[in-house]
Amino acid sequence: NPKEKLGPQINYTITGIDAGAGIMASTQKALTEYPLAKNKWQLQTSSTAAMTSTLDKAIKYKQPIVITGWQPHWMFKKYPIKFLKDPKNVYGKAEQIHTITNKNLKKKDPGAYKLLSQFHWTPSEMSDVMLQTNAGVDPAQAAKNWIKKNPKRVAEWTKGVPKGNGKTLKMTYVAWDSEIASTNVISQVLDSMGYKTTIQAMEAQPMWLSVAKGSADATVSAWLPTTSGIYYKQYKNQIDDAGVNLNGARVGLAVPKYMKNINSIDDLVN
Numbered sequence: 695n696p697k698e699k700l701g702p703q704i705n706y707t708i709t710g711i712d713a714g715a716g717i718m719a720s721t722q723k724a725l726t727e728y729p730l731a732k733n734k735w736q737l738q739t740s741s742t743a744a745m746t747s748t749l750d751k752a753i754k755y756k757q758p759i760v761i762t763g764w765q766p767h768w769m770f771k772k773y774p775i776k777f778l779k780d781p782k783n784v785y786g787k788a789e790q791i792h793t794i795t796n797k798n799l800k801k802k803d804p805g806a807y808k809l810l811s812q813f814h815w816t817p818s819e820m821s822d823v824m825l826q827t828n829a830g831v832d833p834a835q836a837a838k839n840w841i842k843k844n845p846k847r848v849a850e851w852t853k854g855v856p857k858g859n860g861k862t863l864k865m866t867y868v869a870w871d872s873e874i875a876s877t878n879v880i881s882q883v884l885d886s887m888g889y890k891t892t893i894q895a896m897e898a899q900p901m902w903l904s905v906a907k908g909s910a911d912a913t914v915s916a917w918l919p920t921t922s923g924i925y926y927k928q929y930k931n932q933i934d935d936a937g938v939n940l941n942g943a944r945v946g947l948a949v950p951k952y953m954k955n956i957n958s959i960d961d962l963v964n
C-alpha cells in the first residue's frame with residue numbers, strides 16, 4: 695500500500711543483473727551517494743534473465759519492485775516501467791554503445807576493422823531483433839531475419855570492405871539482450887562478407903580482458919562513457935575504440951509506473 699514506506703515492502707532490495715555489469719558498479723555507487731546503503735538498501739546480484747522474470751512476476755501481481763534497467767531493452771516495450779530521476783547523476787546522461795577492438799586488429803585485418811567501424815544502428819532497429827529473440831526466435835536466426843529485411847543498412851556497413859576470404863574473427867560479448875542482438879547481427883554480416891566469425895558470451899570483466907589481451911578481436915558491448923568506463927580506463931592502452939554503434943542508450947534504476955509516488959532515487963530514501 696502506497697502509505698507504507700517502500701523499503702520494508704521489498705526488503706530494501708534493488709533487483710540487479712550479473713555482478714560484473716557496469717550498471718551494477720554504478721548502482722553500488724548510488725547506494726552510497728543517495729545514501730541508500732545506510733538506510734539498509736542493498737543490491738541483489740542475479741542475471742538479466744532472473745531480473746526480467748522477477749519483474750514479470752511483480753508486474754503480474756502489481757507488486758512494488760526496483761530494478762537496474764537500461765534502454766534499449768524490450769522490458770520498456772513489454773512492461774509499463776519508468777526510469778527514476780537521478781539528481782546526483784550517478785548513472786550519467788545518455789550512454790553510447792561503442793565497438794572496441796584489440797589494438798592490433800586495424801593492422802592485422804583492416805577490412806574487418808573497417809566493417810566494425812562502420813557498424814551503427816538505432817535503438818528501434820536493435821529492439822526489432824531483441825523482440826524476436828524474446829518471442830523465442832534463435833538469436834542467429836533473428837539476426838538473419840533482420841539482415842534480410844534491411845539490405846540498405848547492411849550495405850552502409852559493408853561499403854568499401856574487401857571480402858574476408860575465410861579470415862577468422864573472434865568476438866566476445868556479455869549475454870545482455872541488447873548485446874546478444876548486436877553481436878549476432880554484426881557477426882552474420884561479417885560472415886556474409888566471407889569472414890569466419892566466432893562469438894563467445896562471458897561476464898563483462900573477462901570480455902574486456904579478452905579484447906585487451908587479443909584472445910578476442912572485438913566486442914560491440916561497450917557501454918560508455920559511464921557504465922563500463924571502469925573497464926575502458928583499465929584497458930585503454932591495449933584497445934582501439936572503433937566508434938559508436940548505438941546512440942541514445944540509457945542506464946538507471948527503474949520501477950513499474952503504478953508506483954506513483956516513486957519517481958526519483960531520492961524517493962527510495964525518504
Ligand SMILES: C[SH](C)CC(=O)O
Nearest residue numbers: 715716717764870917
Ligand atoms: C546492458 S548493461 C546496462 C551494460 C553494463 O552494465 O555494462
